[in-house]
Amino acid sequence: MANRRLMTLIWIFTEKFGLIFLSMITFVVYARLLTPTELGVGTVIIAIVEMVGLLYSSVLEDPLVRLEKMDDRHVSTVFWFSVLISLASIVLISGAAVLYTDSAALQWMTAIASVKILFTLMARVYVAEMRRSSNFKRLASRTLLGKIAGGIGGILVALWGFGPWAVIAQALIMDMVSTAVLMLADRRRIAFRIDGPILRQLLGTGTPVAINVLSSQALQRGVNVVLGMTAGAHAVGMFNLAMRIIDLPRSAIYNGLMSYALPVFARRSSDPPRLIGIINDSTAISGFLLTPFFLGIALTAEDVILLIFGAKWAPAIPMLQVLAVTAALGNLAMYATTALVAVNHTRLTLKAEVTTTLLALVLVYGLGPIYGGMGAALALLVRMLVITPLQIRGLNTAIGYGWGAFVDASYRSVIASLVMAAVVLALSAHLHLQGFMHLVADIAIGAVTYALAYSVLHPRWPQEFKLVFTAR
Incomplete structure (x- = not known):
């Protein structure tokens, strides 16, 4: 039991400290190549998008982890609800950007960055299942691969002189690759079904958690x-x-x-x-x-x-x-x-x-x-x-x-x-x-x-x- 706990923590921190190392590399590059204003623009846009993604993630993921048993109905309900709410959020955020600013560049950056929500939420059922089974090895692998891909993409965009697009490219590529790795490793067929009672139960349990997380974030x-x-x-x-x-x-x-x-x-x-x-x-x-x-x-x-x-x-x-x-x-x-x-x-x-x-x-x-x-x-x-x-x-x-x-x-x-x-x-x-x-x-x-x-x-x-x- 002690060895299992230690191995679990080792895989958790392999992922987390690997992320620190990779993030520091990209961040130092951004600090050298971008101005404070360019970094600030990219940061604000990603901050808005990530707040929405984290709100939904908290509502759905932690209640799944706490379930005594997670079956196919829970998986399909959370997955397809996540897809639908993500698409609706992308439309709303993109529309709000058009109303808020006259800058076409800011409108495009916001719209493209909002696609990150879709990849973030599609991964929730896979992440919850791995947390339940303590499969932190796979979690570490997918996050590190995503971070490497995102870091490379962001640095290339910064080197090409696209300023705040570098921050957006890194965040979007990282979530896209991380989600793809999870789905390729677990090629289950998820039936298109949303169970109303299950969804209401999860939302009821997860909403206070989400408010706490949203408050913190x-x-x-x-x-x-x-x-x-x-x-x-x-x-x-x-x-x-x-x-x-x-x-x-x-x-x-x-x-x-x-x-x-x-x-x-x-x-x-x-x-x-x-x-x-x-x-x-x-x-x-x-x-x-x-x-x-x-x-x-x-x-x-x-x-x-x-x-x-x-x-x-x-x-x-x-x-x-x-x-x-x-x-x-x-x-x-x-x-x-x-x-x-x-x-x-x-x-x-x-x-x-x-x-x-x-x-x-x-x-x-x-x-x-x-x-x-x-x-x-x-x-x-x-x-x-x-x-x-x-x-x-x-x-x-x-x-x-x-x-x-x-x-x-x-x-x-x-x-x-x-x-x-x-x-x-x-x-x-x-x-x-x-x-x-x-x-x-x-x-x-x-x-x-x-x-x-x-x-x-x-x-x-x-x-x-x-x-x-x-x-x-």
Whole structure:
């Protein structure tokens, strides 16, 4: 059992870290070849399209994963409903673009980008079935192949000088190839049938999940849209570079962890004490790795941006620092939504998710014209500070996960990370090094300091972390 868990996680993170590597390559190329305005235009268009795709995906996929048994009726219902709703969305988005802008280029970019929704939703039944069977090897293969194809296509478009089309080409090709790989591997014939009662059941279960996901994704995609409306495409480009540096590793790691965590939590949903135990263990291990990682990005933000992306992106440095601190705080309750999905109590935090997201968007709308991308970064920080205690309150109501468990799972990684930050800040200016050597020295000092501080706080951490894969 322990070996199976480890192999499952290995395949999950083969996919996710492979995506980080490939995404960083393409993103560095875009940062070198595109202007902030060109990057901003492509980002806003893809953000709109992906918000629609993610909304439908969340309604349909997670309820399928939670089913005790998924038969052909569920498959055909979800597949053909996905196709129909995708085609309708493509028409609506393309029509809205014609009404919103007089630019033929923007109209064509929006219309072509919206086709991504079709490929995203067609894949849902295949992805859900593989998650249910823990077939993360195939999931990893299809995503990596899609990312490679999309990255190559996007880079070629950028090299040919088509600007924002590069961002659109990458996203569209990636989803198209990923879906084709899944369908070729599973050549089942899906009957054209939509079962009304099954569809209503899935929509009823999935709608609260989708609202939570949409609320979360609005922070990553909706913020870009609002910022573009108020501060312009240049501000979106700057903010998006900082956000992507954080979001590439965070999304890859978080999505991998949540893909594994949901079925694990669901199997323990009827036993709250065991569920609390696995949430605590998972939070402690994730915080051990991720809290110093994101705080380290904040400490090295200047070197990272100037050395990798170039001086034209220097205004993004303070944005990156704020977003990195926000991501570090997000580790404290990272499993809250997944745990609530597992016990079917997502409604407990629904109002909080929606309200805090609206708060963040209002702050972006107000601060964007004054502070540009920094206004968006500060809005996300405020939202994180407000939503975290509300998520813990929801978990406490659902399964009895209180503040004591919350603090116990996180305090060691937080204290050790703060010690790391203090030491790096104290020594960094006195290293008399420049360029990549300065960056490497800061990373080395931070890693050693954090390891020592955490070991002082928790001497038996290797043995206890190992037990997570062999117990419960």
